Amino acid sequence: MQTHPDYPQHLAELPHNFIDGVGQTGAGKVRTLRDPATYQVIVELADADRSQVAQAVSSAGHALPVWSDTAPAIRARVLFRLAGLIEAKAGELASVEALNVGKPIGQAKRDVQRAADYFRFYAGCCDKLQGETIPLGPDQTALTVLEPIGVTAHILPWNYPVSTLARGAGPALAVGATMVAKPSESTPLSAIMLAQLGLEAGLPRGAFNVICGPGEIGEALASDNTVAHVTFTGSTATGRKIMQSASKPIAGTTLELGGKSPVVVLADADLDAAADGVVRGIFFNAGQVCAAGARLICARSIHDALVKKVVAKAEALTIGHPLDNPDLGPLISAQHLARVEGFVDRAKSEGLTCAVGGHRACPDGLTQGAFYAPTVFTNVPAHSEIAQQEVFGPVLITQICDTVEQALDLANGTAFGLVAGVYTADITHAMQFARKVEAGQVFINGFLQGGDTVPFGGVKESGIGREKGLAGLAAYSAAKSIIINHRDAS
CATH class of the missing domain: 3.40.605.10 (Aldehyde Dehydrogenase; Chain A, domain 1)
Structure with missing residues (x-):
C-alpha cells in the first residue's frame, strides 16, 4: 500500500x-x-x-x-x-x-x-x-x-x-x-x-x-x-x-x-440509550480501553431485544485506516490481534454463542492491518474465561439477571473494579447499585459520559x-x- x-x-x-x-x-x-x-x-x-x-x-x-x-x-x-x-x-x-x-x-x-x-x-x-x-x-x-x-x-x-x-x-x-x-x-x-x-x-x-x-x-x-x-x-x-x-x-x-467493567441494564431502562452506551463503551478505540464496558448484564425480559439493537449498531460500524476517521481502526499490533483472536477462539471452543463478529476484518486495501470485527457473545457463564479476563479488544459478552441483587452479584463477580454503569428509570435502584458495586467510578444512564475533572481510579485488581x-x-x-x-x- x-x-x-x-x-x-x-x-x-x-x-x-x-x-x-x-x-x-x-x-x-x-x-x-x-x-x-x-x-x-x-x-x-x-x-x-x-x-x-x-x-x-x-x-x-x-x-x-x-x-x-x-x-x-x-x-x-x-x-x-x-x-x-x-x-x-x-x-x-x-x-x-x-x-x-x-x-x-x-x-x-x-x-x-x-x-x-x-x-x-x-x-x-x-x-x-x-x-x-x-x-x-x-x-x-x-x-x-x-x-x-x-x-x-x-x-x-x-x-x-x-x-x-x-x-x-x-x-x-x-x-x-x-x-x-x-x-x-x-x-x-x-x-x-x-x-x-x-x-x-x-x-x-x-x-x-x-x-x-x-x-x-x-x-x-x-x-x-x-x-x-x-x-x-x-x-x-x-x-x-x-x-x-x-x-x-x-x-x-x-x-x-486492568478492568472488566459491567454495564447493567434493568427492565425499565431506555433500550435505545442503553444500546448506544453499550456500543460506545466497548467499541471505542477498538475496545482497547481499561474502562471499556466489556460485560453487558441485563434483565431477562429485555435481553434479546437489547442484543438485537447492539448487534445492528455493531454491524453498522465502519472499519478502516485511522487517518480516514472510521468508527474502528486497527488493534495496536499483530501480536495483540493474535491475543484477542485467542480469547475469541477459546470462547467458541467452549460452545459459547457468537451473535456477531468473531473474526478478523479486512477493510479494502488494508490486507496487512491488525483489524478485528466488532464481536458479541451472548449469555456467557460467569465462570468463563472471556467473562473474567480482560480481552482489551472489541469483544462484548452478555449475561442475564432476574433481579437487581443478581445483577449486582454478577457486576462484582470479577477480580477487577475500575468502572461500572447502570441504565434504569428507577433512581432508587440506580443509587443502590452505585453504592454497592465494587468500582471506582459509576455512570448512571450514560456509560462513560463524564469528564476529566472527576476523580478516576479503581479498586481490587484495577x-x-x-x-x-x-x-x-x-x-x-x-x-x-x-x-x-x-x-x-x-
Whole structure:
C-alpha cells in the first residue's frame, strides 16, 4: 500500500529520548514502529539504556529546586502556555497519535484536546494549593504547607499516550514536582513531542524528561533511589512488578490497571440509550480501553431485544485506516490481534454463542492491518474465561439477571473494579447499585459520559490511587506540619 496522503511529516527528525532539555539518541536497541493499519514502517527509534535512565532522573533532581521555587503564579503561566502550544500543534499531534496507536483521527483529536485541557486545569490550581492552620491552644500555632513530593516517574500505556501523560504531568508540574516519563515502547512519539513543547513553554531544563524503551527501562526508572512517586497505567501483572520496583526507593505509587467493567441494564431502562452506551463503551478505540464496558448484564425480559439493537449498531460500524476517521481502526499490533483472536477462539471452543463478529476484518486495501470485527457473545457463564479476563479488544459478552441483587452479584463477580454503569428509570435502584458495586467510578444512564475533572481510579485488581480532578494533585504533594511554640519564657 502507498503511504497515506495524510501521514505526518518529519517523524524521522524526532529525538529518540528527551533528557535535560535536549534530544538524545538512545543507547539501547533500535526499535521499528509500524502503522498497525498497513504494517508499514513509520520510523525507527533507539531505546534508552539504564545509564540514560539514571541521567534523566538526575536531571529531574537538579531541576527540582529550580521549578519548586518558581512562584506558583509563574508555574501557572508556563502550564497555560503549554496548553496553548498543544492546541496550536493539535493537528500534527493528532495525526501522529492516530498513526502510532491506530485510533481514528477524530478520537485522536479528542485526546490531544484533553491533554491541553489537563494542563490548563492544573495551571489554574498552581496558586490555590493552600495549607491550613490547626488550633493547639493559646501558646502554640500549627500550620501545614504543601510541598512537591520530588522527582516523579510516569510509566504510560500505549492506548492513550498523549492524554494519559498529560493527566499525570499536569498535576505533578503544577505542585512544583519534576518528572521522567517512560512511554510505551510501541507509542513514544507524542510524549517526545509534548516534552519539546514543555521546554518551549518555559519549563526549566530537566523538569520534563522522556526516556523510551521496554518494560525493563520502566522498572529501572521505578526503582531509582531518587524517584519519590511512580504513576503507572497498564496491566495488573505489570502493575505488580512496578510496585515491587518502587519499593526499593520507598516511592509512592498510583496504579491504574486492568478492568472488566459491567454495564447493567434493568427492565425499565431506555433500550435505545442503553444500546448506544453499550456500543460506545466497548467499541471505542477498538475496545482497547481499561474502562471499556466489556460485560453487558441485563434483565431477562429485555435481553434479546437489547442484543438485537447492539448487534445492528455493531454491524453498522465502519472499519478502516485511522487517518480516514472510521468508527474502528486497527488493534495496536499483530501480536495483540493474535491475543484477542485467542480469547475469541477459546470462547467458541467452549460452545459459547457468537451473535456477531468473531473474526478478523479486512477493510479494502488494508490486507496487512491488525483489524478485528466488532464481536458479541451472548449469555456467557460467569465462570468463563472471556467473562473474567480482560480481552482489551472489541469483544462484548452478555449475561442475564432476574433481579437487581443478581445483577449486582454478577457486576462484582470479577477480580477487577475500575468502572461500572447502570441504565434504569428507577433512581432508587440506580443509587443502590452505585453504592454497592465494587468500582471506582459509576455512570448512571450514560456509560462513560463524564469528564476529566472527576476523580478516576479503581479498586481490587484495577489499581490504587486516584487521578484527574483535584484528587489528582494529592499524589504529587506532601503536607509538612510546622509547630510554633510562643510561650513566654519568663
